[in-house]
Amino acid sequence: MGSRTRLALSALLATFQRDLVVTGREFVPFLMQALMQPLFFLFIFGKVLPGIGLAAPNFAALMLPGIVALTGMIAAMQGVTLPLVLDLGFAREIDDRLLAPMPVWFVALEKVLFGALRGAVASSVIFPLGWVILGSGFAVRTDRMFTLVAMVLLTGLVGSTVGLLIGTIIKPDQISLMFTLIFTPLLFTGCTYYPWGALGRIRWFQVMTLLNPLTYAAEGLRYAMVPPTGGRDFPTLPLFWILLALPASVIIVFLLGKRTFGKRVVN
């Protein structure tokens, strides 16, 4: 390995360490930020609604993977988008890293990798949280662990690459608009609160959800988590399509984000 490559990789590693140190110091606020919403979702949709007979008893088991996907996706996005918008807009703290001896797109890559880690951590914490809140309603199959880990990591990467793209497009004065126009549709069309297969009766919406990478993350996690009933696996989007769509969207969205990032930092 050339000295250039080693220098660039060590710079990449150092920026990652910087993020670890900073997030480590704010770990509790980070967890609260990431987990407040899922906590209430789990309670209301997994406990209250089935408890008062407004949802089927197994609804919790179907929704838990959706919550894991949503939480990971949002935590990953939040870790990238907001800091990036502020940094590129006026804070310019990123300059010090842009002047490090590595290609500028490594700075974007680091943001994506670290964002994915944040997402994966937030996703993972949903499991003990769900176990506590759902009680007897907590049901996760354990024979697809490898797929589960892969899905959690891919979900984080999808979130952080989308976060990179949005963070490099949005200007600071458009932040509130971003929440309304980008976040909200993304969250509700991502098959988090409902399984994709059940949308067959609303065909146009079922097709539309396929445009949202969150759909594949949620369905992938359903495939890995929902226990079989009566010896039959719960029907999800075919794993093949999930494993095609998630990495493809990670790569495509990252390449787009890398481009917009480059345009923002080198004129």
Added chain:
Amino acid sequence: MSGFANQPENAVVVTNLVKRYAKAKAIAVDDVSFAVRRGEIFGLLGPNGAGKTTTIGVLTTAIVPTSGTASIGGVNVAEDPIGVKRRIAVVPQQSNLDRSLKVREILTFHAAYHGVGRRERGEMADRLLEQLGLGERKNEKVSAYSGGMVQRLMIARALMHEPEVLFLDEPTNNLDPQSRLFLWERIGELRARGLTILMTTHDMEEADHLCDRIAVMDHGKILVNDSPEALKRTLPGSSALELQTFTASADHAGMNERIAAMLRSLPGTARVDTTADADSEEPGHYTHRLFGDNVHLLIGSAAQAIAECGAEVRNVSVKKPSLEEVFLSLTGRHLR
């Protein structure tokens, strides 16, 4: 100008640099060439919008030139930005310090980004914080720092990876006189250690005090490029001999007219301004200003002429042209 690049004594070489922004009407940098010698403090002066920031942006890899070349230590900025980043450090005008880190960590992480080893970067951070008077407060966050401390910390950070060329953008803008003086001393020390410094400033006193050479830019072009002394010499007839006189005579006006006439007749005098000092309590106080190239040679004969007319000389001073006058004569007085 292309011969610059082959001379090893040049740390920075810019050749026929042009930058045209996509949406802008005017050219930001219009065929600029200059070289900064190793160990030199080079000042880039000019009104706002002159093209200084763009020129520095190209040299610090943040802006891609439309045409022309720029190199740092022989490394082409456009072809090898990483090689350039290893050799430079940038101190911006406004703080871009990492507010999530503690002060000492800002330095150690910066060094880590540049591949400096763990022990070395710790020692270096402590030493630099001590040198810049920040040793006591190295575990705070920058939000607790004053403007002067922020500026010092940014300079400390810049030195952490031992750059060859340091870019300072208005280093003492908005600082109190103590901080300004302190930074001037530190900058002088850096030059003594052989660091090459390229700075911008609107503070003409600072430029005059620190810079070995100054380039004045306007409308994307370099107008002049020389030492401060040589630049000041380019303004003809602009050094002034100022004589304050007093006479108790009732006809002080008439007497001073005669003095002015005699001063005007002295060889080497380009022009004489005579004004009565309106703010003195008793009448008879006047100020005469002689303009010329070497007015200090006229001190004796001017004083003699005043004495011959019957007035006394109360004060004599020679005013050299300031860099500010040079700057204004080059770039004009209109606002941008």
